[in-house]
Amino acid sequence: MSLRFKVIIPARYASTRLPGKPLLSIAGKPMIAHVCERAQEADAEEIIVATDDDRIFQTVSGLGVKAVMTGADHQSGTERIAEVARQCGWADTEIVVNLQGDEPLIPPATIREVASALAGQKQAGIATLAAEITDSGEVFNPNAVKVVLNKAGFALYFSRAPIPWDRDAFSQEGGKPSGKMPYLRHIGMYAYRVEFLNRYCSWEPSPLESIESLEQLRILWHGEAVLVKIVDKSPPAGVDTREDLRRVERLLCVRH
Known part of the structure; x- marks a missing residue:
């Protein structure tokens, strides 16, 4: 199909x-x-x-x-x-x-990837993308939004902060990620089903999205699943x- x-x-x-x-x-x-x-x-x-x-x-x-x-x-x-x-x-x-x-x-392939991710499952009404962070400095960049996933590939949380917090590695000033698990940068491209869009518009904004200035946190606040597909690399930056x-x-x- x-x-x-x-x-x-x-x-x-x-x-x-x-x-x-x-x-x-x-x-x-x-x-x-x-x-x-x-x-x-x-x-x-x-x-x-x-x-x-x-x-x-x-x-x-x-x-x-x-x-x-x-x-x-x-x-x-x-x-x-x-x-x-x-x-x-x-x-x-x-x-x-x-x-x-x-x-x-x-890249046109990136557009298709996010659409394909949503089309391939029925547990979420929204899908988005993420890529592994290879520059440790980007982990601490608030303009690089990080995402943590559960084992099924759904978002647990999005943040401008370095999540997960690598306690042992970051305990010293200038500490870098230990490499125990990859850090993921969220790529702000979304695919939705129309029924999800209709529900989204009925929700009140959440305190989390206000604090972090991240619209996607409204979705997690209201208990919805966000599927995150990991891609090989982030697309080129916009303007x-x-x-x-x-x-x-x-x-x-x-x-x-």
Whole structure:
């Protein structure tokens, strides 16, 4: 049976560090065009850009990609995706991948991996990815979100802190992980079933997600399972700064 999934790309114009980020030009095309191409290369059966800005809507429509206008008051990309699923009237069993609009270098295989992980099981309504951390300094980087799994591959907790805490190794200043078990970095790509999205939108935000500033903790707080598939390596970083923009520009110019 072939893998069937849809991709929704949340894209906001407002950005503290890079206003109008989805429309910034990279290698002669707006960033959002590159992201849509990655979704097409992953063989998604339907691709939709979800936005609350008419400039993005018009640009995406001009690319021949479907765009849907959503409310401007969503607290997260997940809520924006849920609105699109409702507008489209998708069945509860449909699989939807959340692809961020600032990921022009995302490998198409990564998009398919997260969709395939969810399609292959029935215990969770959401799946995500993680990769082993090979640089010990990254364990202590709060911008690198860590995840701890149970033996079945479901998330126990996500944190910006170094988890699990390697007590013996970290007891001395400058201590490094002992290697007793791998540290996993969470890759912020998700696949959902539509019925999960509908339930998610009924939940109140949790204190945990507020403290750590991690939206996925709302899911664990409400007792839901999150399947985590471990992949060989993290995908290239997205675009958050002007420096990121220049880096991606160089890489995409080489590709083309």
